[in-house]
Amino acid sequence: MSDFGADTPAQRLEIADDKDVVRVRQAVRVAAVAAKLPLVDQTKLVTAASELARNTLIHGGGGYATVAGVHNGRRAGVRADFVDEGPGIADLGLAFTDGYTTGSGLGLGLSGSRRLVDEFEIDTKPGGGTRVSVTKWAR
Template sequence: MTSLPIGSDVDLAWVRQRVRQTAAELGFGLVQQTKLVTAASELARNTLIHGGGGHMEITPLDEGHVPGLRLSFTDSGPGIRDLDLAMTDGYTTGIGLGSGLSGARRLVDEFSIDSRPGHGTTVTVTAWVTGLPSPRGAG
């Protein structure tokens, strides 16, 4: 596992670069890499803008000889008051398109979110290399 800070736009670029590099090393195809980088970019931006910054943990996985990648984005911001609303396509608290959380969820195999108002948010996503059976039946 590696932890990367998310505190500025420069950090967002490092997150995208590290996710792409790690995904390529694990054998993810170009389309899968692009999906992972897109999801990571959305979630890292949310961590920075809505959470006031935080960090991403990137963890290569190998369960049952199926390579995967887990990304966790954690902040100590205000948290999300209404998770159902926040996960709705088109919902935005800012000037964005409202596709961040729901869009990221569609780009990965596994998605979880833990958020409590006043205590921050952690979003964890996992993707498995396609063409191989997922160890958890996801995908």
């Protein structure tokens, strides 16, 4: 696996099947350990990344993730981006409602992921795909 230090170049991981979701989860865990995130925060970040990678696959038709160690001058962290060229999200407000799902899941993917990380950004447009960026900082 890659060595993730602060401000490392992003590792790009394709997301085309379930095995790729596992690879993304593993890469995020390696980066979280390298950033010295506490175990609880490692678990939160890996859980969010797993949900977002699965969304990229299921709702976006596949895409890619990038994972990188980052530093803001005071502390280290991990940033993960999830990008697809799928149908986009027509109603973000509805998509962030706990329990809302367009599939067979629990409807906690986006809203749950947002609660698990320190920074959460989403850019989506109907017909234009979706990009979700999450960051978790060491305490």
